[in-house]
Amino acid sequence: MCDWDLVVSVAHVGGVDPKASLSTVEMRTTILEKTLHLVKLKNVAIKKSHVLVKGTLDGYTTHLGNREVQMMAAVH
Numbered sequence: 001m002c003d004w005d006l007v008v009s010v011a012h013v014g015g016v017d018p019k020a021s022l023s024t025v026e027m028r029t030t031i032l033e034k035t036l037h038l039v040k041l042k043n044v045a046i047k048k049s050h051v052l053v054k055g056t057l058d059g060y061t062t063h064l065g066n067r068e069v070q071m072m073a074a075v076h
Helices: 002-010 024-039
Strands: 044-047 050-054 058-063 069-073
Touching: 024 044
Parallel strands: none
Antiparallel strands: 044 050, 050 058, 058 069
């Protein structure tokens, strides 16, 4: 989860001021979509402004705006 926290806390599109044009959530969503496509993770999804991670025992959600992480019961 520390890796996701790092991505959503400092991510911005190269050469673009993170405070201009796109909202923070939109930029982070775009960056994560591209990253997830490249690394081909099957247990991670983006739903609106949250990243959902399905773990073996539990699931986690991270808000792309405020970086709040919550644990959710895993659905088996």
